[in-house]
Amino acid sequence: MIPYNKRTSILIKGATHNCRKTDIFIDDGKIQAVGEGIRSEFKSSADFEIDAGGDVLLPGLVNTHTHAAMSLLRGYADDMILFEWLSQKIWPLEAHLNGDDVYWGTRLACLEMIKSGTVAFNDMYFFMDRAADAVEEAGMRACLSHGFIDLFTEEKREAEIKATINLHNHIKSRNNPKLTFATGPHALYTVSPEGLTWCAEYATENDAGIHIHLSETQQEVDDCVKNNGITPAAHLDKYGILTERTVAAHCCYLDDSECELLGKRKTAASHNPASNMKLAGGRAIPYSALKNAGAPVCLGTDGCASNNNLDLFEEMKIAALLQKFTTGDPTILPAAEAIDIASRTGAEALRTGGGTIAPGFAADIILVDRNAICQAPFHNPISNIVYACGGNAVRSVICDGAILMHDREIPGEDAILAGAEAAATSLVARREEEIRNQS
Ligand SMILES: C[C@H]1O[C@@H](n2cnc3c(O)ncnc32)[C@H](O)[C@@H]1O
Numbered sequence: 001m002i003p004y005n006k007r008t009s010i011l012i013k014g015a016t017h018n019c020r021k022t023d024i025f026i027d028d029g030k031i032q033a034v035g036e037g038i039r040s041e042f043k044s045s046a047d048f049e050i051d052a053g054g055d056v057l058l059p060g061l062v063n064t065h066t067h068a069a070m071s072l073l074r075g076y077a078d079d080m081i082l083f084e085w086l087s088q089k090i091w092p093l094e095a096h097l098n099g100d101d102v103y104w105g106t107r108l109a110c111l112e113m114i115k116s117g118t119v120a121f122n123d124m125y126f127f128m129d130r131a132a133d134a135v136e137e138a139g140m141r142a143c144l145s146h147g148f149i150d151l152f153t154e155e156k157r158e159a160e161i162k163a164t165i166n167l168h169n170h171i172k173s174r175n176n177p178k179l180t181f182a183t184g185p186h187a188l189y190t191v192s193p194e195g196l197t198w199c200a201e202y203a204t205e206n207d208a209g210i211h212i213h214l215s216e217t218q219q220e221v222d223d224c225v226k227n228n229g230i231t232p233a234a235h236l237d238k239y240g241i242l243t244e245r246t247v248a249a250h251c252c253y254l255d256d257s258e259c260e261l262l263g264k265r266k267t268a269a270s271h272n273p274a275s276n277m278k279l280a281g282g283r284a285i286p287y288s289a290l291k292n293a294g295a296p297v298c299l300g301t302d303g304c305a306s307n308n309n310l311d312l313f314e315e316m317k318i319a320a321l322l323q324k325f326t327t328g329d330p331t332i333l334p335a336a337e338a339i340d341i342a343s344r345t346g347a348e349a350l351r352t353g354g355g356t357i358a359p360g361f362a363a364d365i366i367l368v369d370r371n372a373i374c375q376a377p378f379h380n381p382i383s384n385i386v387y388a389c390g391g392n393a394v395r396s397v398i399c400d401g402a403i404l405m406h407d408r409e410i411p412g413e414d415a416i417l418a419g420a421e422a423a424a425t426s427l428v429a430r431r432e433e434e435i436r437n438q439s
């Protein structure tokens with residue numbers, strides 16, 4: 001019997017790590033020992049053993065920018081310009097969302113993320129108490145934020161403040177260390193200076209994260225400079241948003257001084273290349289400038305309506321190729337670094353305690369199938385993982401010392417697919433009824 005979603009002591013034998021055969025022993029949610037031949041020492045302490053058969057051992061991946069329940073909107077609106085996509089299709093549909101939709105959408109998203117090797121994610125959306133139910137049942141880690149959109153009115157701001165505080169209290173009351181809270185000011189074009197200030201101060205008072213969209217399009221930069229006389233990053237900094245607990249998604253149009261500013265504040269930039277390419281943002285993240293400035297760069301998918309999946313394996317490849325293509329430099333963002341931004345830097349940004357395969361780190365790990373076609377031949381497993389494999393090469397996922405997927409099996413998969421399909425159908429039907437009534 002596989003002890004799914006339950007912390008266990010686990011001995012993994014014969015995995016490949018750093019091109020060597022290794023064993024790993026996990027107990028109490030942490031990596032206790034890693035090395036060749038440790039099995040004799042830990043065999044009797046392990047409640048469960050996994051024979052890895054040469055599978056590649058990696059830190060679990062961390063998706064630093066999602067709107068998980070948007071999995072229900074996959075394929076609902078494609079091939080549009082960002083603002084029209086949001087204002088004509090996405091926001092009118094989201095106006096019909098309810099808590100059950102968010103629960104099923106997040107369940108579907110968690111299923112997809114676990115299946116492709118993700119153990120933790122940074123999520124900004126609505127009805128987040130129901131997202132918390134879904135994350136807890138899936139056994140993942142998540143940092144949850146209410147998408148704070150005040151549209152520059154005091155009335156909406158008061159409602160968003162209430163929703164944010166309610167979510168924070170709700171997460172505290174669950175007493176689950178895998179669930180954390182962040183404030184979620186959506187973007188500088190949807191949140192007033194007063195709203196930004198409140199989100200920054202509340203997060204600082206509570207040692208919480210801040211999750212925001214930043215510099216996604218040229219339009220955002222132009223409007224910000226026109227309205228405020230300063231660049232987007234400088235504008236957010238003015239209101240205290242740029243901190244070492246902040247994850248800023250997209251960051252495509254940052255200039256050199258903004259990269260320096262993020263570096264100075266140790267603010268993490270979440271790179272979302274597939275979403276940026278699909279919505280034709282027009283520019284790739286200034287990866288080298290951010291890195292040279294000391295700003296952590298991590299990886300995210302964005303929501304399923306603009307990606308349209310949550311597979312960080314795909315995202316690693318797209319990120320590496322996009323940097324090479326746009327800079328004309330094939331040495332930029334090599335494979336090992338792509339894995340690093342999909343795991344360690346994200347884990348550090350979300351403060352998960354994982355992201356590194358070493359004793360004392362959280363037991364958030366994955367095994368990638370040694371016998372998958374994408375691993376043949378086995379000259380360089382790291383290269384294969386970034387440039388050849390998709391998330392479907394992941395065989396097993398462990399989070400906080402609990403098995404979430406074993407040999408690609410996750411309990412309850414069919415029920416999740418059925419529940420999400422029904423929720424998506426009903427959501428779109430409600431919106432269509434509204435359109436019929438308007439015409
Ligand atoms: C939380 C809100 O954010 C919306 N959203 C989803 N993707 C993007 C994006 O790329 N830029 C800006 N806003 C986005 C989502 O639909 C929610 O309304």
Ligand SMILES: [Zn+2]
Pocket residue numbers: 065066067213249302303
């Ligand atoms: Zn987003």
